[in-house]
Amino acid sequence: MKKNILIVPGDGIGQEVTAVGKKVLDKIAEKYGHEFTYDEALIGHAAIEATGNPLPDESLEKMKQSDAVLFGAVGHPKYDNDPSAKVRPEQGLLKMRKELGLYANLRPIKLFDELLGASSIKPEILKGADILFFRELTGDIYFGEKGRKDNGDTAFDIAQYSRFEVERIARKAFEAAMTRGKKLCSVDKANVIETSRLWREVVQQVAKEYPEVTVEHQFVDATAMLLIKDPKRFDVVVTANLFGDILTDEASQIAGSMGMLASASIGDGTGVYEPIHGSAHDITGKGVANPMASVLSAALLLDISFGLKQESEDVINAVDQVLKAGFRTGDIADSSTPKDKILGTDAIGEEILKRL
Amino acid sequence: MKKNILIVPGDGIGQEVTAVGKKVLDKIAEKYGHEFTYDEALIGHAAIEATGNPLPDESLEKMKQSDAVLFGAVGHPKYDNDPSAKVRPEQGLLKMRKELGLYANLRPIKLFDELLGASSIKPEILKGADILFFRELTGDIYFGEKGRKDNGDTAFDIAQYSRFEVERIARKAFEAAMTRGKKLCSVDKANVIETSRLWREVVQQVAKEYPEVTVEHQFVDATAMLLIKDPKRFDVVVTANLFGDILTDEASQIAGSMGMLASASIGDGTGVYEPIHGSAHDITGKGVANPMASVLSAALLLDISFGLKQESEDVINAVDQVLKAGFRTGDIADSSTPKDKILGTDAIGEEILKRL
Numbered sequence A, B: 001m002k003k004n005i006l007i008v009p010g011d012g013i014g015q016e017v018t019a020v021g022k023k024v025l026d027k028i029a030e031k032y033g034h035e036f037t038y039d040e041a042l043i044g045h046a047a048i049e050a051t052g053n054p055l056p057d058e059s060l061e062k063m064k065q066s067d068a069v070l071f072g073a074v075g076h077p078k079y080d081n082d083p084s085a086k087v088r089p090e091q092g093l094l095k096m097r098k099e100l101g102l103y104a105n106l107r108p109i110k111l112f113d114e115l116l117g118a119s120s121i122k123p124e125i126l127k128g129a130d131i132l133f134f135r136e137l138t139g140d141i142y143f144g145e146k147g148r149k150d151n152g153d154t155a156f157d158i159a160q161y162s163r164f165e166v167e168r169i170a171r172k173a174f175e176a177a178m179t180r181g182k183k184l185c186s187v188d189k190a191n192v193i194e195t196s197r198l199w200r201e202v203v204q205q206v207a208k209e210y211p212e213v214t215v216e217h218q219f220v221d222a223t224a225m226l227l228i229k230d231p232k233r234f235d236v237v238v239t240a241n242l243f244g245d246i247l248t249d250e251a252s253q254i255a256g257s258m259g260m261l262a263s264a265s266i267g268d269g270t271g272v273y274e275p276i277h278g279s280a281h282d283i284t285g286k287g288v289a290n291p292m293a294s295v296l297s298a299a300l301l302l303d304i305s306f307g308l309k310q311e312s313e314d315v316i317n318a319v320d321q322v323l324k325a326g327f328r329t330g331d332i333a334d335s336s337t338p339k340d341k342i343l344g345t346d347a348i349g350e351e352i353l354k355r356l
């Protein structure tokens, strides 16, 4: 298979972790006789520094031309502490999602058995938990009109959803539920907000097409509680952009660490694959970032964009083997991990490559 | 002391748990020689059934006239499954908050030592956690304009905050931080939404008045993760209405169960005290609801609205003694709880009363 992959490292540890993800893709190509070619593009703070624009046209064009994008992270503390900054790294990410029509963000939450001890949640609560989140990614309060009134003394943001937008993500979630445990939980705040009432209405309608799927509607506050209390009760979860942002980060604790979680953003064209963690400037350049979320993103890329199931499983297995061999990055180590088994980004990357 | 307390049970288990809360207030009055008089008022589904209005004028008037309100819960599954319902129980709750100017919702999250085992989080992660949430309660997407466009095919909600609204809740949170660990975490999503950028701007300004307080600004997704990963890192947390709704329900897991958590809503006039749990129709009328959140709400009422610190501590101690004696309601029992120590709502209420 001949494919063209665009690497978009972005900011902070994005650079370090996508480098490992790319090596894994390379190794897979070699092992299975595929021909993967690569290009690279700028986004976020890195792009602002180079061009003044968080998503230069050239980057967007390259994304559209490529067969899949392996993405790192965007963000920089400089902007976080300056609420009045007009140009921000995150604008690049949001524009990419919108322009590529990436309306469905898939976030599989599954604990590798070896990491049962690494979570702050009790092992007996976690064991067997396996959740697939569908986060809507191109609507909601992220993309509505926003601004100031009254000489800047009042700020507003408009959350918005159309029937069509809810329908297409709901359908993707139901399709996935059919291939899994046939349970779907739709999360909203329909007791208070109107976008949620439309959301619930549409999910109820789409549900009629999938009579085999058991559907539950939950309020977002209840879900935030139940994810920790009883993660095993969930199978597929579908929710709006903002609620999905919050709930999936929370759910990372079910998987032991944020450093383990990959995501796939799909829609009308090129798919984008990225860790759910951020740019983590506190550890940037130290060589300690956990590259496994990027490696597992590469596995999702192989599976979803290229249909290479076996290759994808091969990658997941290699990660599993490395964990079984006792190797850890700092974020997933616990008090029982021997010091010499705690590896940096590149070293643990090498261990993964060895097992491919 | 002579005081006039309004009991507003609302819906579902609200009735059962406020009955116990009221008995505790009665016992305290008797023990300390206070004179508490009571009245009752309707809200929510109960009020809709009786009057067609989720918050009848008569109820609102009684609230304004009383010295404090002991509140139950509102909600009914009937409306949850009908996204098009025009009149809803929650409207009563929201109108009460707005009309009474209850802009600050305090939610203390602290685990009773005896419940260390009841949480899904590991004891060593929980032990010592003690968080005080300040949730803004009269602004945000809860109270902005909302509606439909395009023949009902598009729904929108407007989130809004003014400088003044952020300032007054921030100041309350900083004042509380000064009496505690002098740490404040302000939670927003300033990398994406404008109301959050105003929020951060104002908190940064108010912070200048409290140089002794260590301030941290966190994105809501990161907070959702860190609350579970490391709850001990938090002292006072201040956030907007919607984020506060989600994060405090999540944080209930730090306290073992939602059934243990009380809240105080304060502002310009009468204070309202209520459990953070909802109406829980699945267990309504079964006599198994945990009344401790209502009892602890009564303790907050005594402390905050009446300045009766000793009386308040007496109530908290009584709850602690009941737990120490091994008594549990179903929600906080675990596999090691003997069957005969698992009590219903009234029976555990009696155990609390005995210890006052």
Ligand SMILES: CC(C)[C@H](C(=O)O)[C@@H](O)C(=O)O
Binding pocket: A074, A075, A090, A093, A245, A276, B191, B192, B221
């Ligand atoms: C960086 C930020 C804008 C982004 C989001 O909120 O979507 C991130 O948190 C994510 O989840 O991908």
Ligand SMILES: CC(C)[C@H](C(=O)O)[C@@H](O)C(=O)O
Binding pocket: A191, A192, A221, B074, B075, B090, B093, B245, B276
């Ligand atoms: C019932 C609902 C409207 C309410 C809210 O969202 O504020 C509840 O969840 C709460 O936290 O008091």
